[in-house]
Amino acid sequence: MVYEFERKQRIGVLGGGPGGYEAAIAGAQLGAEVTLIERAGVGGSAVLTDVVPSKTLIATAEATTSIDESTDLGVQFFARGETGRPSRPEIAINLAAINKRLTGLARQQSEDMRANLRRAGVRIITGEGRLEGSNRLVAATGKGGSDFDEVEVDTVVVAVGASPRILPTAVPDGERILTWKDLYELEEVPSHLIVVGSGVTGAEFASAYRALGAEVTLISSRDQVLPGEDGDAAGVIEDVFTRNGMTVLSRSRAQSVERVGDGVVVTLGDGRTVEGSHCLVAVGAVPNTAGIGLAEAGVQLTDSGHIRVNRVARTSVPSIYAAGDCSTSLPLASVASMQGRTAVFHAMGDAVTPVELRNVASNIFTQPEIATVGWSQKQIEEGIAQGEIYKLPLSSNPRAKMQGVKDGFVKLFARTGSGTVIGGVIVAPRASELVLPIALAVEHRLTVDQLARAFSVYPSMSGAITDAARAMHIVQ
Known part of the structure; x- marks a missing residue:
């Protein structure tokens, strides 16, 4: 008598951010054979260059504000001068030390996540991954991508995230014209930071760097900062920004950003110019979906390159799911994580509660x-x-x-x-x-x-x- 044993389901995960990480963990917990391909590090940009470091920076800025405003609560800080008379000391910001701490925390979080995956039995491949059809992943590994690793799978979860949108008239140089990924290389607080874009990312960094002592000019193309948020809430934030000394230029669109010597010049649509020491360009993100074989596999994409998914994170190809910022869902780490778990549960026949975006809580980390x-x-x-x-x-x-x-x-x-x-x-x-x-x-x-x-x-x-x-x- 010949016995046939059911083969383990094989799950391939492309991208190790919150969505990919949770998909891999869920698959391992349900007994699948899981392979995760990640090019930068487990945790993806959310852990290494976005959510974890940015919120750590914001926490430091909040501590600075707490010290500065403690006088209102009756707490006063004084030091004795040479004459013996008290003088109020200045709050010193060591941005190099701050950035060293937050990048260290990000790396540690990434390593903790990698260790969790290994303990769960997930195979991790470091390299540039792509789809070859609906049931095969290929990873370019080795120095310069000279080696290749092929993985046959039954289910694919694409969680490749997104990258800062680059404007052709404001190309980052990593020194003076920056994306949010470049901020953690700064050694000193900018003397005058110009922030182009008043959405969530722009508002958060504008708030943080103003608290750290930078002069900040926030350029908003809309009538009010945070145009997609509750009007009363955005009004409070804008009032706080201006009261704290930030310059908010409403109904102003940045036409170009140029580096001039040791500074930058931002030219607005009406011809006005704004001069500063640095410029953060925060005008949204684009999904990292180009050139990874999605269209060739039959996966439907939007005009913006996002992967179309339903409420269980499934794409137009039954064996392919997508989670996180590369999909048409909300660009939140919590949603990506839920999508990753939901995708694997659905693929493996476990109980699934479809994601209800209406019930998702979100937060903007301004002050x-x-x-x-x-x-x-x-x-x-x-x-x-x-x-x-x-x-x-x-x-x-x-x-x-x-x-x-x-x-x-x-x-x-x-x-x-x-x-x-x-x-x-x-x-x-x-x-x-x-x-x-x-x-x-x-x-x-x-x-x-x-x-x-x-x-x-x-x-x-x-x-x-x-x-x-x-x-x-x-x-x-």
């Missing part, structure tokens, strides 16, 4: 932060969603008063009639930590009364959430 989830006020006002809106300024929150917090609010959106929480916005320090109760309410369709019945600590910033929910009480 203060902006956290959002669910439907937006604009969608409610346009009639796309039916809801009631309630906004509670943090100025009425006792914990905010104790901490000297003057800017921010909690805003809740609840379905008209039922009171079901359908969204919310928080503008506050650590808004990223505060938004979870609202995200849970949106995910599990809780009403404002159910949210209000939760016991928040008194005094606490989170108490503003239950206070807002209580104000929206639905009379039975």
Whole structure:
């Protein structure tokens, strides 16, 4: 009698960022034979050059702000001068040390992730990967890509991420004209940083470098910074920016960026020029999908090069999935991770909950932060969603008063009639930590009364959430 044993499912993962990493871990946990191909390092750009280092830099900037504003709380820093009289010391920023620390943290995080993959039994290939049809991956390895490694697979998860968009009239030189990947090579805080682009990346770095002591000019082509965000939230951030000494040029489009001597000159569409020491060009990202065999394998792409996926991260080719910034989903590390897991669960027949982008909480790490989830006020006002809106300024929150917090609010959106929480916005320090109760309410369709019945600590910033929910009480 001949027995046939079922062969392990073979999963190939192209790219080791959050989506690829989670896909590989999930596949190994479910007993698959997993191979991951990554060219730069496990964690991808999210860990090595984007999320981890940028948020570490922002944390340092927040510490600087806390020291600088502590006088408002009655804490004063003085040193004795030669005459014995007290003098207030300056806050010193050692950017070289800061960048050394954050790049070290990024490398350590990458190594930790690599070790986790190895423990799980994942085969890791370092090289440039591409598809050869729908069931084969090829990795160019060795010095100069002189060697090749071929992997036969049953399922492919493409998680190749995205790179900074480069403008032909503002080509980075890595010294004065920079993308966000170049910032960690700086030895000193720029004397005058010009930031082109007022989206999430531009606003975050503008906020951080202003806190670190740089003169900052933020060039925004729209009426307001953060044009895709809640209008009230963007208004608070712009007010804080200008109050802190940042120059915000609204309705101004950068025509070109040129290096002139030891500085840069940005020419605007109306002919005006702005001179500075450095320029950060933050005008979006492009997916790393060119030249890796996707179209040849039959995978549908958008005009921008993003991979079309459905709610389980599947592409137009049944055996190929895609996760993260290279796909048509939201460009968030948390979404990429969820897509990676969902793709593998679906491919291997495990239970799957399709990704609901409406329930994704996101955060902008300015000072203060902006956290959002669910439907937006604009969608409610346009009639796309039916809801009631309630906004509670943090100025009425006792914990905010104790901490000297003057800017921010909690805003809740609840379905008209039922009171079901359908969204919310928080503008506050650590808004990223505060938004979870609202995200849970949106995910599990809780009403404002159910949210209000939760016991928040008194005094606490989170108490503003239950206070807002209580104000929206639905009379039975």
